[in-house]
Amino acid sequence: MNGLLQNEWVKAWYGRKIWMFLIAMFVFLILGWAFAAVIHSVGRFSIGPMEFVEPGLVSLNVFINLYTVVLVTTAIAGEYGNGTMKQQLIRPVPREQLLLSKWLITMLIATALIFILTIALLVIDQVYFTSGESFFAMIYEAFILALYQLPRLVFYISLATLMAVLTRSTALTLVITFFPYFFGNIIGAIAMLYDWSHWLVLTHLDVYQNYAGMGGGPPFENIWLSVGFIGIHAVVFLLLAHLIFQYRDVV
Amino acid sequence: MCVNHNDHPLIVEGLNKRISDQAIISNMSFKLERGKIYGFLGPNGSGKTTTIRMIGTLVAADHGEITINGYNTKTNREKALKNLGAIVENPGLFEYLSGEQNLKQFANLGVDAIDQSRINEVVKLVDLEHAIHKKVKAYSLGMKQRLGIAVSILHHPSVLILDEPTNGLDPNGIRQLRNDLQKLAKEDGVTLLVSSHQLSEVEILCDRAIVIKEGSVMGELDMHMTGKNKDELTVVIEAEPKAEAISVLSSFGEVMDTDQYLELTSQTYNTLPKITRALANANISVYAFSYKRRLEDAYFSLTREKGGIK
Numbered sequence: 001m002n003g004l005l006q007n008e009w010v011k012a013w014y015g016r017k018i019w020m021f022l023i024a025m026f027v028f029l030i031l032g033w034a035f036a037a038v039i040h041s042v043g044r045f046s047i048g049p050m051e052f053v054e055p056g057l058v059s060l061n062v063f064i065n066l067y068t069v070v071l072v073t074t075a076i077a078g079e080y081g082n083g084t085m086k087q088q089l090i091r092p093v094p095r096e097q098l099l100l101s102k103w104l105i106t107m108l109i110a111t112a113l114i115f116i117l118t119i120a121l122l123v124i125d126q127v128y129f130t131s132g133e134s135f136f137a138m139i140y141e142a143f144i145l146a147l148y149q150l151p152r153l154v155f156y157i158s159l160a161t162l163m164a165v166l167t168r169s170t171a172l173t174l175v176i177t178f179f180p181y182f183f184g185n186i187i188g189a190i191a192m193l194y195d196w197s198h199w200l201v202l203t204h205l206d207v208y209q210n211y212a213g214m215g216g217g218p219p220f221e222n223i224w225l226s227v228g229f230i231g232i233h234a235v236v237f238l239l240l241a242h243l244i245f246q247y248r249d250v251v
Numbered sequence: 252m253c254v255n256h257n258d259h260p261l262i263v264e265g266l267n268k269r270i271s272d273q274a275i276i277s278n279m280s281f282k283l284e285r286g287k288i289y290g291f292l293g294p295n296g297s298g299k300t301t302t303i304r305m306i307g308t309l310v311a312a313d314h315g316e317i318t319i320n321g322y323n324t325k326t327n328r329e330k331a332l333k334n335l336g337a338i339v340e341n342p343g344l345f346e347y348l349s350g351e352q353n354l355k356q357f358a359n360l361g362v363d364a365i366d367q368s369r370i371n372e373v374v375k376l377v378d379l380e381h382a383i384h385k386k387v388k389a390y391s392l393g394m395k396q397r398l399g400i401a402v403s404i405l406h407h408p409s410v411l412i413l414d415e416p417t418n419g420l421d422p423n424g425i426r427q428l429r430n431d432l433q434k435l436a437k438e439d440g441v442t443l444l445v446s447s448h449q450l451s452e453v454e455i456l457c458d459r460a461i462v463i464k465e466g467s468v469m470g471e472l473d474m475h476m477t478g479k480n481k482d483e484l485t486v487v488i489e490a491e492p493k494a495e496a497i498s499v500l501s502s503f504g505e506v507m508d509t510d511q512y513l514e515l516t517s518q519t520y521n522t523l524p525k526i527t528r529a530l531a532n533a534n535i536s537v538y539a540f541s542y543k544r545r546l547e548d549a550y551f552s553l554t555r556e557k558g559g560i561k
């Protein structure tokens with residue numbers, strides 16, 4: 001399994017250009033910082049604790065979501081497309097390990113990216129905006145904020161895994177996975193008209209808005225029920241993906 | 252494991268496969284003798300690639316068993332695959348990685364650890380030392396084929412299956428590949444199954460050939476001029492005057508006039524001197540005299556036999 005994870009990492013780094021994404025994120029950070037610095041220096045709206053970190057994390061997190069969905073999609077559907085999947089499946093590695101390593105490395109990269117972003121935001125915040133103000137309390141708050149982002153990542157990466165195994169097509173997987181990502185809010189809003197809407201997983205995905213922000217009424221009684229509900233979906237996606245990956249012919 | 256598996260590292264028994272209600276493979280059976288090179292022949296769409304996919308566990312058979320080095324591919328998949336190297340249709344390499352990184356990827360997919368010295372060894376065998384740190388994207392087709400072979404022999408497989416490996420290779424590349432494969436069979440005792448459409452290529456490379464059609468084995472041929480195989484030669488003669496030559500040759504068998512040459516089919520090796528003597532006795536001038544092995548004839552008669560010409 002170690003070897004498999006190492007393989008996936010090498011492919012992600014060289015083939016799917018993580019470093020390019022890191023550069024892009026860095027540029028976004030600088031732009032965000034410059035924008036905040038201008039507002040800050042005008043003086044009318046001074047930037048308080050977390051007022052740089054929170055919007056920064058919430059907005060840049062979108063790119064991490066999109067990018068990691070692309071990562072897992074190319075690692076599965078892309079490898080069916082270019083003929084490398086079949087060569088891997090001929091090797092004496094249990095199929096479930098191969099699939100699991102692809103999902104796992106994407107999850108690790110996604111989690112790492114979220115925390116790297118959080119740390120970068122915190123550092124900028126400390127150096128330029130709210131230096132000195134209860135730094136440790138802020139670290140704690142920022143990391144909780146980062147954790148709030150994880151359920152949605154798990155959900156979309158698992159959904160993309162299932163769709164990639166099912167369709168074996170990169171384009172189709174991305175279309176199907178991004179559809180709820182972009183239209184989830186609208187669908188959720190429409191569903192709100194019905195009292196079963198809280199059984200729609202899309203209404204749960206923004207855990208931060210639902211339970212820590214000023215969203216209108218959380219779908220479940222507490223956050224753990226929501227997280228569990230999202231988790232059950234992810235597990236079902238992965239189980240289905242496993243069964244299809246295990247038993248479907250590769251022609 | 253019974254003795255059988257020691258002699259026959261690959262055994263295919265009663266394989267059947269239907270895809271969307273069409274029989275693709277029907278009752279396919281054959282076994283490979285250890286250390287021999289087998290050609291795998293058949294018309295387009297006869298099921299060569301599908302059979303190879305089933306051996307590599309990419310496609311599940313509806314019925315039938317495949318045994319690699321004594322391990323059943325269904326009940327003992329990982330142990331069976333440990334003994335198999337295969338390239339299905341194309342080498343399936345990571346284009347954005349270097350040759351060496353590709354080898355490392357597949358080394359990580361094995362059961363036993365594969366060290367750097369083994370990687371260097373296979374690189375040397377396929378003669379890619381000069382390009383091993385280049386990205387595969389920049390490789391020529393022949394280099395990719397060779398790297399594909401290096402990848403598939405990395406773990407010392409007992410059985411190596413190649414699906415049309417000479418596809419797109421130049422004559423020089425084909426000769427090099429042939430040397431590599433024969434070396435593998437001779438020195439490492441690897442058993443090879445090589446699918447191909449080039450009959451002449453199969454004739455020089457292989458010891459035996461399995462001919463299939465419509466998903467079933469039609470026959471197995473021996474490429475060497477030994478034993479009973481000796482009596483399946485086609486003699487090619489250029490002689491003057493033609494009419495008299497034909498009348499002399501007719502006494503040996505059926506004569507075909509192909510403009511420049513006369514062809515005499517189904518001859519034995521031992522009758523060759525008799526033919527030349529008969530021609531000389533009849534005062535016929537012989538300008539050329541040679542014989543062809545029977546693969547092409549045998550191939551056509553095997554693939555035409557049942558079900559008529561398609």
Ligand SMILES: Nc1ncnc2c1ncn2[C@@H]1O[C@H](COP(=O)(O)OP(=O)(O)OP(=O)(O)O)[C@@H](O)[C@H]1O
Nearest residue numbers: 251270271275293294295296297298299300301302
């Ligand atoms: N995914 C599929 N769905 C339906 N039919 C298929 C599929 N894959 C292969 N076939 C059919 O199976 C038969 C055997 O195909 P296969 O590719 O094994 O032949 P082949 O002997 O390798 O041919 P070639 O010499 O052209 O490579 C063909 O009739 C083909 O149409």
Ligand SMILES: [Mg+2]
Nearest residue numbers: 299300301414
């Ligand atoms: Mg084929």
